[in-house]
Amino acid sequence: MDNDTVEEIKEKIERSGVEYLYYMVPTLRSRTVAKMVPAKHIVRNLDKGVNFTRNALMDFQNDVFGNPIGADIRSKEFVAMPEPDSFNQLPWDKSIGRIFCSTYEPDHLGEIAGRPNFHDSRAHMKRTHQLLKDHFGLTMKSGTEPEMVWVGESIKPNTIPGYNPAYQVEYLEGMRPIYKRVHEYANALGFDMIEGDYEDKGQIELNWNFDEIERTADRLVTYRQICSQVAREFDVEASFMPKPFIGEMGAGCHHNISLWDESGRNTFADAGVKDLHLSQVGRWVVGGIIKNAPAMMLIFASTVNSYKRFWDPGQFAPATADWGLDDRASMIRISSNGRAEVRVPDASVNPYLSHSLLAAAAADGIGNQIExxxxxxxxxxxxRTLGDAVEAFRGNEFIRTALPPQLAETYLEMKENEWAQYCGALTQWEFDQYWQAIP
Structure with missing residues (x-):
């Protein structure tokens, strides 16, 4: 890193008044881990990074037998190197800042010293996107639509039985203090907030403008942190659980993608065509996504609960690999010229992994001209279940190899274990069905 960049970020942090920095790294389970370091050490950390226990990227998850997944007590630490252009001051406490990091093997590990950490999903997405740019001259842009549920006495809606409260101004007004505070913090962190609506009991969707996938993924992770902070301030709960209630809308996170060439042209639309359509490049991309969709579901719908969205009829959750022109029943909806809305990712998605696979599937579609x-x-x-998704992922060599082998293996183990834990859990449904079923 050149001296000018170091001096620039040092001065920026000093001018901001930030006293502490969170050095942040996303985990495979779509959470974030961080170390807190006094901001005055920024120059030292730009040079040396900060060390993390390797298990942190797997959220210290153990399997059903108590064994650590992806790393164990003998595993070596990794080094997180801060990225200066990702620095932000947190608007709810201006003494705190955050900076995203990319992770590497430490210098003392011989032959692998300095290599990227294979479990770093954020860094992998950036590499995958760069390959798309290098091979095809195309940049992927994305806008996500994170839905979520807010619960609390102060915002409890009084709804009419048998009617859905979606889009009703009265219910949106009940959430006014929440969405205003979320917008305040998001705009302070560089978002361009554009619209929002009330979708079901306590569920709102707030959107920001689309951008290159690196910025969009970072903003989605940041948005979740904003919502968590706002929930604390209003003494309510904010949840990104994909399907918290049967008979009500699930929480999706549609990814609206497009590919732009080096001249700044959106290649998903044909110039001069006003009728709703998809260009040839766009068709190939859709072909690549549909071909690989079953295997990508392990990333798009990554939890046991994710699949409850697809078992609740009439709730706008697509269950087949298809596409349509402004068709909300389809997995991919061409909602307007130049944009393909991938509707299966849900609110718990790891946006770095989902965008990595969308970029890889797009390359597959274009490179092989998949109609x-x-x-x-x-x-x-x-x-239709996490167990089915595990098998689909395991059976698709292209999708498995679109991720680093170690990352794919660890992620698969994590999700197999999650499914095993669920299969071994007793639920209230089982007691209701079987407690007095015989005689």
Whole structure:
């Protein structure tokens, strides 16, 4: 890192008045871990980074037998190197700042010293995106639509039985203090907030403008932290659980993607065509996504609860690998010219992994000129449980190898274990069904 960059970020932090910095790294389970360091040590940390226990990227998850997944007590630490352009001052406490890090093997590990840490999903997404740019001259942009549920006495809606409260101004007004505070913090952190609506009981969706996938993924992770902070301030709960209530809308996180060439042209639309359509490049991208969709579900819908979205009919959750023109029943909806809305990712998604696979599937589609079926044609069924998604992921060599082998292996082990834990859990449904079923 050149001296000018070091001096620039040092001065920026000093001018901001930030006293402490969170050195942040996303985990595979879509959380973030961090070390807190006094801000005065920024120059030292730009040079040496900060060390983390390797298990941190797996959230210290153990399998059903109590064994650590992805790393153990003998595993070596990794080094997190801060990225100066990701520095932000937290608007709810201006003495605190945050900076994202990319992670590497430490210098003392011989032959692998300095290599990227294979479990770093954020860094992998950046590498995958760069490959797309290098091979095809195309940049992926994305806008996400994070839905979530807010619960608390002060915001409890009084709804009419049998009616959905979606879009009603009265219920949006009840959430006014919440969305205003979220917007305040998001705008202070560089978001361009554009619109929002009330979708179901306590569920709102607040959107910001689309951008290159690196910025969009970082903003989604930041948005979740903003919502958690706002919930603390208003003494309510904020949840990104994909399906908290049966009979009500699940919490999706649609990814609206497009590919832009080096001249700044959106390649998903044909110049001069006003009718709703998808260009040839866009069709190939959709073909690549549909071909690999069943295997990508382990990333898009990554929890046991994710699949409850697809078992609740009439709630706008697509269950087949298909596409359509402004068709909300489809997995991919061409909602306007130049944009493909991938509707299966949910609110718990790791946006670095999801965008990595979308970029890889796009490259597969373009490189192999994969034609999708006709718009509106019924596609193959998508996995309906986490266990099914594990097997689909395991059986798709292209998707497995689109991720670093160590990352794919660890992620697969984590999700197999999650499914095993769920299968071994007793639920109230089982007691209701079987407690007095015989005689």
């Amino acid at each position: 999708p079926p006709e718009a509106g044609a019924k596609g193959v069924d998508l996995p």
